[in-house]
Amino acid sequence: MSDVLAVLEQRDGVLRKVSHEVVTGARRLADALGGTATVDAVVLAAGAVQGTDALGGFGADKVITLTSGAFGAYAPEGCAMTIAARATTGGYSSVVFAASATGKDLAPRVAAKLGVALAQDVTDLAVVGGAVTVVHPVYAGKALLKLKLTGTPAVVSLRPNVFTPVQRPKAGAAETVAVEVPAGRVLVKQVKAVEAGVLDVAEASIVISGGRGLKEPANFKVLEELAAAFGGRAAVGASRAVVDAGWRPHADQVGQTGKTVSPTLYIAVGISGAIQHQAGMRTSKFIVAINKDKDAPIFKVADYGLVGDLFEIVPKLAEEIRKLHG
Amino acid sequence: MKIAVCIKRVADSETRVRIGADGKSLDEAGVKFILNPYDEFAVEEALQRRDAAASGEVVVLALGPAQAQETIRTALAMGADRGVLLQADRVPVDGLEAARALAAELKDGGYDLILFGKMAIDDYNHQVGPMVAELLGLPCVTTVAHLELAGGRGTAEREIEGGVEVVEFPLPAVLTTDKGLNEPRYPALKGIMAAKKKPLDVKPVTPGAGGVVVLAMTPPPERKEGRIVGEGVVAVAELIRVLREEAKVL
Secondary structure: OOOEEEEOOEEOOEEOOHHHHHHHHHHHHHHHHOOOOOEEEEEEEOOOOEOHHHHHHHOOOEEEEEEOHHHOOOOHHHHHHHHHHHHHHOOOOEEEEEOOHHHHHHHHHHHHHHOOOEEEEEOEEEEEOOEEEEEEEEHHHOEEEEEEEOOOOEEEEEOOOOOOOOOOOOOOEEEEEEOOOOOOOOEEEEEEEOOOOOOOOOOOOEEEEEOHHHOOHHHHHHHHHHHHHOOOOEEEEEOHHHHHOOOOOHHHEEOOOOEOOOOOEEEEEOOOOOHHHHHHHOOOOEEEEEEOOOOOOHHHHOOEEEEOOHHHHHHHHHHHHHHHHO | OEEEEEEOEEEOOOOOOOEOOOOOOEOOOOOOEEEOHHHHHHHHHHHHHHHHHOOOEEEEEEEEOOOHHHHHHHHHHHOOOEEEEEEOOOOOOOHHHHHHHHHHHHOOOOOOEEEEEOOOOOOOOOOHHHHHHHHHOOOEEEEEEEEEEEOOEEEEEEEEOOEEEEEEEEOOEEEEEOOOOOOOOOOOHHHHHHHOOOOEEEEEOOOOOOOEEEEEEEOOOOOOOOEEEEEOHHHHHHHHHHHHHOOOOO
16 A cells, blocks of 8 residues: 555646656655555546556556546546545555646645645655655745655645656556546636747746846847747746836746746846745756846856846847757 | 635745754744735735625634734734734644644634635745635635625636636635735734734634654755856857756757
């Protein structure tokens, strides 16, 4: 009874990329538990889910699609009930979610139903003496808590972009089961999508954020052009100052009262780098800062700094990136 | 409308974090404590809903040490009617234990709405609101950035990756609030004076130990010392080179 349940996400019948990270984290836990511990990956959907066949490659022993008409959109109550029931009947020792918008909503409901503790938004996982331990950033990332979860199952959600998917082939046997789910009280009536093709800052592998140094909202187009140069891998983020000023939507805000991002490359443009901003981006793999003030705090956390006029530097950078991708 | 707002006393985000002698918690010496910023949206929303209905009550509930009375007074100064402190030496690390203590107090309160901030900026636990909803068997919507209420039902919007979910739910309900929902007011001097006379019940509680053991609190790994690669547009070539050859991200 030392198996791991990985809770995946789909939207409109397509598996979300963050699910690869969840399977990777779950596999890591299963391997740490030792023996023959297996990973069951479960996805709730209205029908077949595109992309589940790749999950064996990331370490899923079994991929279970639980179908119900209620799962066309996110159904918080039906999902919580179904996952909690599965976790109980399957006798899992741990349940792994993504700390995405959906996962952060669902995991607490499931943990409360199971009567066990939850560690949200963890950046590392291990097994010590048979118990699951996690690393959870606190105080705006200024400290890390190492926690041991003593309940069974141990319920965790993984910070997006931290658990880099690795190939770890397992059977990935597919199983589809129709489930009965009562209509919930909380119903998602509509999902208003933002512009097609625009990546969310929390999920992009490259994030280019702008601050007051951009001087006015229209100037964000230089950042959008740089993002476009990366060919669909980059999203444009913003500092709190420019979101509060109404230049950019709150959905784009990186920092303590915005989103926490961990992209491979974070480029801070015209952002001084207050501690609240750093809270949202300091776990990025590489940080580049472009700022005219050489004493700006952002240079303290940046791997590479460029001092100067962003309106000269950023277009040149975009041009060079386009050449590389050309 | 009878509305409960669950708030938390947290260390200010400007705080320089020093780790306590136990190696497991914040050294609170010299730390400034504030009302959790996300809870301000919850308090503001409650006040606006009460005032729009021109009737009802906003009750502020906190779990925490005796000093959390000051935090409750801040919410009372904003305009809440009365406060309740569930006094405990510490807020449990296990969010479910905090939720259990709050749910026990909220259970028979007859609230139409129970509001929380979407998360606390100290522990980043992001879970107590929906856990309270589960314990009370109430519908719940988290990270609400827009809210409409009419005829005992509500419509909320919440941000998800690449979009916004429009969610319908019946009252009574538990909601957690996100930035964007409203602009929290600053307490006026008159409010601060009035807050001193508003009722504040203190009830001792003993939350359970829960299922989370803190093994250690450590500073984050230092980021490897970075460097300025150059000045001005001429340095772009060098930046490209280091991103390709050192960072290998291009």
